[in-house]
Amino acid sequence: MQSKIRRKVILLHTIVILLGLGIFAYSLPGFPAVSLAVIGLFAAAVTSSRLLDIQLPQGGRLNIDTAVILASILLFPLPDTLVITILGMFASMLIRQVKLKFAATLYPLSLKIITVFISTNIFYALGGKPGKIEPLLGIISLLLLCGVYSVIDLGFDQLTIAVNRGTRYMRGLVSSVRFLGPIYLSLSSLGILLSIMYKGMGYWGMLLFFLPLMVTRISFKSFLDIRKIYRKTIEALSNAIEAQNSNRSGHGKRVANYSVDIAKEIGVRGRELELIGYAALLHDIGMLGVDEDSLDHLLEQVSAQSGEAPHALIGAEVVEQVDFLRDAADMVRTHHYPIDRLKRPDDIPLGARIINVASRFDKLTKTDMLDERLTAYQAVSRIKKEQGMRFDPKVVRALITTLRKQGKLMEYVK
Amino acid sequence: MKPVLPWLEVAFFALLIFITDSFTIPLPKKAFISVSFTIIFATILLFGPWAATIASVITVFNLSDIKHKIPRYKMVFSACNYVVSAFAAGHIYTLTGGTTGRIVASDFPFIIIPLAVSCTIFFITNTSLIALAVAILYGESAINTWRYDFQWLIPNYYALGVLGFILAQIYTSTGPASIILLVVPILIAWQTFGVYMKLKGAYVDTVSALVQALEAKDPYTRGHSERVAQYAGMIAHELKLPDDRAEILRYAALLHDIGKIGIARKVLNKPGRLTNDEFKRIKKHPEIGAGIIGDIDFLESAIPAVFYHHEHLNGTGYARGLSGERIPLLARILTVADSFDAMTSTRSYRPSLSPQEAAAELVACSGSQFDGGIVRAFVNTLNISLEDRHFETGEIQLKIAIEDPA
Numbered sequence: 001m002q003s004k005i006r007r008k009v010i011l012l013h014t015i016v017i018l019l020g021l022g023i024f025a026y027s028l029p030g031f032p033a034v035s036l037a038v039i040g041l042f043a044a045a046v047t048s049s050r051l052l053d054i055q056l057p058q059g060g061r062l063n064i065d066t067a068v069i070l071a072s073i074l075l076f077p078l079p080d081t082l083v084i085t086i087l088g089m090f091a092s093m094l095i096r097q098v099k100l101k102f103a104a105t106l107y108p109l110s111l112k113i114i115t116v117f118i119s120t121n122i123f124y125a126l127g128g129k130p131g132k133i134e135p136l137l138g139i140i141s142l143l144l145l146c147g148v149y150s151v152i153d154l155g156f157d158q159l160t161i162a163v164n165r166g167t168r169y170m171r172g173l174v175s176s177v178r179f180l181g182p183i184y185l186s187l188s189s190l191g192i193l194l195s196i197m198y199k200g201m202g203y204w205g206m207l208l209f210f211l212p213l214m215v216t217r218i219s220f221k222s223f224l225d226i227r228k229i230y231r232k233t234i235e236a237l238s239n240a241i242e243a244q245n246s247n248r249s250g251h252g253k254r255v256a257n258y259s260v261d262i263a264k265e266i267g268v269r270g271r272e273l274e275l276i277g278y279a280a281l282l283h284d285i286g287m288l289g290v291d292e293d294s295l296d297h298l299l300e301q302v303s304a305q306s307g308e309a310p311h312a313l314i315g316a317e318v319v320e321q322v323d324f325l326r327d328a329a330d331m332v333r334t335h336h337y338p339i340d341r342l343k344r345p346d347d348i349p350l351g352a353r354i355i356n357v358a359s360r361f362d363k364l365t366k367t368d369m370l371d372e373r374l375t376a377y378q379a380v381s382r383i384k385k386e387q388g389m390r391f392d393p394k395v396v397r398a399l400i401t402t403l404r405k406q407g408k409l410m411e412y413v414k
Numbered sequence: 415m416k417p418v419l420p421w422l423e424v425a426f427f428a429l430l431i432f433i434t435d436s437f438t439i440p441l442p443k444k445a446f447i448s449v450s451f452t453i454i455f456a457t458i459l460l461f462g463p464w465a466a467t468i469a470s471v472i473t474v475f476n477l478s479d480i481k482h483k484i485p486r487y488k489m490v491f492s493a494c495n496y497v498v499s500a501f502a503a504g505h506i507y508t509l510t511g512g513t514t515g516r517i518v519a520s521d522f523p524f525i526i527i528p529l530a531v532s533c534t535i536f537f538i539t540n541t542s543l544i545a546l547a548v549a550i551l552y553g554e555s556a557i558n559t560w561r562y563d564f565q566w567l568i569p570n571y572y573a574l575g576v577l578g579f580i581l582a583q584i585y586t587s588t589g590p591a592s593i594i595l596l597v598v599p600i601l602i603a604w605q606t607f608g609v610y611m612k613l614k615g616a617y618v619d620t621v622s623a624l625v626q627a628l629e630a631k632d633p634y635t636r637g638h639s640e641r642v643a644q645y646a647g648m649i650a651h652e653l654k655l656p657d658d659r660a661e662i663l664r665y666a667a668l669l670h671d672i673g674k675i676g677i678a679r680k681v682l683n684k685p686g687r688l689t690n691d692e693f694k695r696i697k698k699h700p701e702i703g704a705g706i707i708g709d710i711d712f713l714e715s716a717i718p719a720v721f722y723h724h725e726h727l728n729g730t731g732y733a734r735g736l737s738g739e740r741i742p743l744l745a746r747i748l749t750v751a752d753s754f755d756a757m758t759s760t761r762s763y764r765p766s767l768s769p770q771e772a773a774a775e776l777v778a779c780s781g782s783q784f785d786g787g788i789v790r791a792f793v794n795t796l797n798i799s800l801e802d803r804h805f806e807t808g809e810i811q812l813k814i815a816i817e818d819p820a
Contacts (some may be wrong), residue, residue: 233706285627
């Protein structure tokens with residue numbers, strides 16, 4: 001498994017680097033069309049905007065150099081843009097003191113070269129010309145340039161992640177386009193703006209341009225930061241609460257991980273996925289502060305018939321107090337409901353059905369009594385026996401698929 | 415003689431004002447804000463006060479207000495507000511020597527004065543009219559509303575002003591298309607900022623919901639933090655603390671025991687004496703709590719209150735053993751509120767005191783454990799509420815206690 005991924009990574013790197021270098025050599029004739037001072041200025045702008053990149057929650061970084069690179073595509077011929085991009089990126093690597101290993105340095109540079117090359121050529125094919133910006137008449141070529149550039153840029157990022165981690169490509173791309181679409185739209189507008197400002201105002205335009213760029217960056221970054229802190233704090237608190245009962249330690253976080261994986265497998269995205277994650281993290285919050293002795297007592301009260309559990313009701317009350325998590329409260333309340341309780345399983349929120357399965361799986365595989373602890377395979381077969389009554393078969397199937405993908409079921413399947 | 419306005423261009427800017435004004439963000443109190451100030455300011459710089467005044471009329475149609483079914487009179491009010499503010503800011507701008515149209519290098523640095531004055535006047539007119547309206551409608555103090563909802567906006571307003579100036583400059587040198595290109599990222603940044611504000615609110619909600627849930631399990635502490643917040647609020651009111659400080663105090667009070675979340679219940683509720691080791695663990699909770707909220711930028715000012723809420727005035731408390739004035743004011747308030755609630759509620763190791771007894775105890779310990787000024791303020795407000803509830807003995811006992819501080 002690991003070696004397979006490694007081979008894929010090496011293959012990808014080789015292809016990309018060869019392609020990038022080839023394109024660069026092919027495009028270079030004609031350089032330089034503008035003065036070296038201008039090229040240096042734009043490269044410096046690429047460098048400084050790259051140094052202002054933002055760490056993304058799902059891994060990777062968001063570079064705001066998109067605006068500057070788009071502007072130089074619009075202003076200068078292709079060879080100059082390529083040199084600007086490469087110089088700027090390389091300088092930012094030097095400043096960051098990244099270890100300049102051969103492949104690790106050339107790979108991102110080559111990806112950028114390919115991105116710039118393809119989107120610029122599409123722009124030219126649609127009648128766009130560098131140095132001649134018509135925001136109203138040439139709107140289609142401008143839109144396509146920005147759109148194609150953004151999608152390729154995001155697509156390459158996702159490709160790298162997908163190959164390195166062995167995850168699904170298209171799904172990652174769709175969610176990253178949804179999540180980062182608005183900021184790329186901002187950066188694209190700013191790129192066109194910079195080209196117009198530079199043409200009309202010269203160096204002043206360049207200087208003034210950095211204010212709106214910074215405004216965009218600050219608002220996006222503070223949004224990401226507070227999201228991260230929010231999740232981290234809830235995790236930390238739920239951990240601290242669970243720490244009081246040794247056999248529950250880490251249960252919430254593990255169930256959250258399983259639930260998010262299952263939900264992704266079923267095709268849940270965006271806000272609902274986020275809510276399922278929070279609901280799973282907090283699903284047993286109603287038990288918090290209960291001592292071990294009385295905890296068992298509470299657990300016994302979970303009626304197999306109705307699925308009503310006091311801790312679920314209390315937990316839902318807690319979660320309900322938070323406006324932002326209101327829709328998660330229902331999932332917490334119904335997370336022990338057996339699906340045959342109602343005629344249609346859809347009457348129980350999907351999140352609740354997922355948490356039900358994930359929590360059961362975690363309890364079977366991570367229980368404190370060693371002689372009762374099951375392997376993943378045994379746990380899945382036990383859960384399967386109850387599907388259709390207690391558990392939603394669709395969710396159980398998704399659990400099996402995710403476990404298999406992560407290699408956790410492999411060794412038991414003969 | 416007044417020059418004729420370039421109507422088409424003014425109409426274009428009016429359209430931009432309309433668009434930006436439709437993206438509003440709710441503020442903690444009743445007010446909403448948008449970035450339309452940027453465009454109005456640019457209109458002043460480009461076409462003068464009258465153009466900006468006329469263009470501002472368009473804010474009477476506000477998509478977000480229509481969507482949220484805001485009553486008509488409020489929409490008219492906010493439009494009039496913009497018109498008045500644009501009028502005032504525009505005329506101040508020309509009166510102090512600002513020129514309209516393209517600004518050239520030789521205008522610097524004197525152009526900065528009219529720019530800054532005009533920006534300030536717009537901000538003051540606009541926000542104080544809103545604060546006044548909120549005060550009249552909801553019966554709150556106008557100054558408090560202003561401080562709470564608008565004071566922190568001052569730097570943001572100047573940033574928007576600079577943005578408006580840049581917008582005007584870009585317009586004179588490159589035309590309308592680039593303005594649209596600038597407005598798109600500004601609006602997206604604005605919306606993101608709105609989500610950020612929402613998450614900020616959610617954060618405090620969530621953490622205090624968890625604290626309350628934790629307390630609810632235990633009959634001895636049920637509602638403790640909520641009550642401490644209430645007492646702290648009463649003290650803040652009596653001491654005439656500004657609203658923003660009082661708000662931080664409320665956060666600190668709601669979250670002051672969050673550090674106890676990791677301490678085993680058996681230790682917390684142990685009847686009888688704690689061992690040295692157990693006491694050491696309990697003494698850690700202010701530090702743990704401050705660490706938990708330490709990551710959040712907007713709770714930064716609440717950290718000292720949480721960290722030092724077990725300090726005594728004479729320096730015998732924990733976590734650092736500070737004394738006197740060196741203990742932050744909010745922490746000193748929190749100690750009084752916390753102790754009062756602890757004394758008036760039953761604990762596993764002792765029965766509860768009556769409010770009178772607890773107040774007398776606070777007074778007795780002023781100077782050594784508590785800040786006398788804060789205790790006096792608290793007892794004053796308590797006295798009123800005790801009378802309201804017809805406690806027969808309360809008044810006399812309290813009076814004796816205050817006249818004779820031990």
